[in-house]
Amino acid sequence: EAGVAQSPRYKIIEKRQSVAFWCNPISGHATLYWYQQILGQGPKLLIQFQNNGVVDDSQLPKDRFSAERLKGVDSTLKIQPAKLEDSAVYLCASSLVGSRFASGSSYEQYFGPGTRLTVT
Amino acid sequence: AQSVTQLGSHVSVSEGALVLLRCNYSSSVPPYLFWYVQYPNQGLQLLLKYTSAATLVKGINGFEAEFKKSETSFHLTKPSAHMSDAAEYFCAVSSDSWGKLQFGAGTQVVVTP
Numbered sequence: 001e002a003g004v005a006q007s008p009r010y011k012i013i014e015k016r017q018s019v020a021f022w023c024n025p026i027s028g029h030a031t032l033y034w035y036q037q038i039l040g041q042g043p044k045l046l047i048q049f050q051n052n053g054v055v056d057d058s059q060l061p062k063d064r065f066s067a068e069r070l071k072g073v074d075s076t077l078k079i080q081p082a083k084l085e086d087s088a089v090y091l092c093a094s095s096l097v098g099s100r101f102a103s104g105s106s107y108e109q110y111f112g113p114g115t116r117l118t119v120t
Numbered sequence: 121a122q123s124v125t126q127l128g129s130h131v132s133v134s135e136g137a138l139v140l141l142r143c144n145y146s147s148s149v150p151p152y153l154f155w156y157v158q159y160p161n162q163g164l165q166l167l168l169k170y171t172s173a174a175t176l177v178k179g180i181n182g183f184e185a186e187f188k189k190s191e192t193s194f195h196l197t198k199p200s201a202h203m204s205d206a207a208e209y210f211c212a213v214s215s216d217s218w219g220k221l222q223f224g225a226g227t228q229v230v231v232t233p
Contacts, residue, residue, distance in 0.1 A: 004163070031219070040129075040225070040226075041225055041226070042124075042210050042212070042223030042224050042225050042226050043164070043210070043221075043223050044223070045220055045221065048218060048220065050218075055218050056218060056220055091163055091164070093163075093164075095219065107152075107171070107219060108166055108169070109166075109219070109221065110166075111156075111163030111164040111165070112163050113161070113162055113163045114161075114162075114163055116161075
């Protein structure tokens, strides 16, 4: 079974530029998550999709960040314009279902390798 | 509301010694608890999870954790450290119906020969 794929793996941009990250979840997984991991901190959830719909985007800085999930499969996360404090690793994860009331491993989140963004 | 506190940002252990990583949580409802490991330049991998069944949970690579409600803790242990255990470890709690994870700040484990 192929894992969660992300691209690019590394990106360096100047502040005020825009950048986009791509995520392809595990086939059949209904739920997709984007996390931001700043150096020295744990991952922070930015947005959660259940199929095409947004379940939680309460911590997404909507003035500069946007995300979409095309046809309930792939997803892109965009930053425009980037700030220095956006330097982080952006992790994508997917799970079979998003509810904690799901049984067994269907609730487990699988993570991609991440995209390391450096804003200069 | 939910939160996680990991005590100790860095832990150094000798090869063959006990590994003990501490995690305390707060949650307004019965939580699900997780430990993840992250190797350099890689994503997170699930070590083990507690989802209201047995309080002693066994995971991969010889790790286990015990859920103690009275202490609001979910500490991770491994009896004998291997060099390959050097990585960063994250504790996470989930308390809402959509499975949102709240992560701790992480503990970096260094294993010395």
